[in-house]
Amino acid sequence: MAAVAERAGVSRRAVYLHFASRADLVSELFGYVNEIEDIEGRFAAVGDAPDPATALDAFARAHAHFMAAVLPASLAVEREARTDPDAARHWDTAMYWRDATNRALVERLAREGVLAPGWTIDTASDMLLALIANGVTATLFDRGWTPDQVGEHTSRLLRSTFLAPAR
Template sequence: MARSIEEPRNARSRRSRAALLRAARELVEEHGMAATTMAAVAERAGVSRRAVYLHFASRAELISELFDYVSEVEDIEGRFAPVSDAPDAVAALERFAHRHAAFLPRILAVSRAVEREAGDDPDAARHWAAAMSWRYATNRALIARLDAEGVLAPGWTVDTATDMLLALVSNGVGETLLADRGWTPEQMGDRMARLLHSTFVATGTRGGRPLP
């Protein structure tokens, strides 16, 4: 009997927590990090401020969990799974370009808001550090695979190529192409794939392997 009572409570708690994180995401996207206070989240979610503190001990905890919430809602792991499943490093690089271009518009608003205020807001800074850590690790794994398969273009090291890739897939580049220049995600994906291939893949490479 206790189990049957506990499970609905847990389910309600998870739904309430998700509703608060959703409210926080909306506030960040619409008004920025500075406006995303515990009181504002409570008002947006239609609950008391005390109810917010029942789930999050502080604003810092709420914001720190926002990265995981967005990652889960947007299914980052699932969206990028085909990259690691690619048959070779070159195919993985091209898949990454298309997946990145399709995914970026979904998280660009919240990501840009956090990025802009990371220098002044400690909670934003922690969130941004977590996001960048994930991006760096993902990009480095991709470049390391090119290197391991012997198809990384001459002149690059894993470190320098990772840094350059991180810059090429930055929020600013995506915002310029998608918002300012009006590219579609499909156009961005196709053109980014060509750019990444010409930049990081050694000439004389076919099917992810150097030609004899």
């Protein structure tokens, strides 16, 4: 909270007048970012996609562009979650929603009969969660990839990994 106050140019007390705890501050920060970055709108194309392959493409592109906007904050919360209970609660919530979103996408693949052989809904959901982890995205951005490149190549990876070969 002291670092936030210093960066904002206000007293620590002023920060506590607006946010009762670090958890409140983190929740408000992510709520604000999600609103500004229109997370629901960004990912609407996934649910609206006419077929599973197009849904994977939309997911990969939406995720890449969203992460370009939130990655620094997400990495900070992930790092602090190891030692800060407030950050840990927020991180657990964020991971819950990532997992739920991934699972819904994988369930669609399974429901429409195109989930690649060897995958279950559980294993594919877990793998998808790992593939879109902060560290993976950060590595690609650090190597100079643009959000469009990350989205395009992630889409290619998801299609080749999770879609059954055409008959």
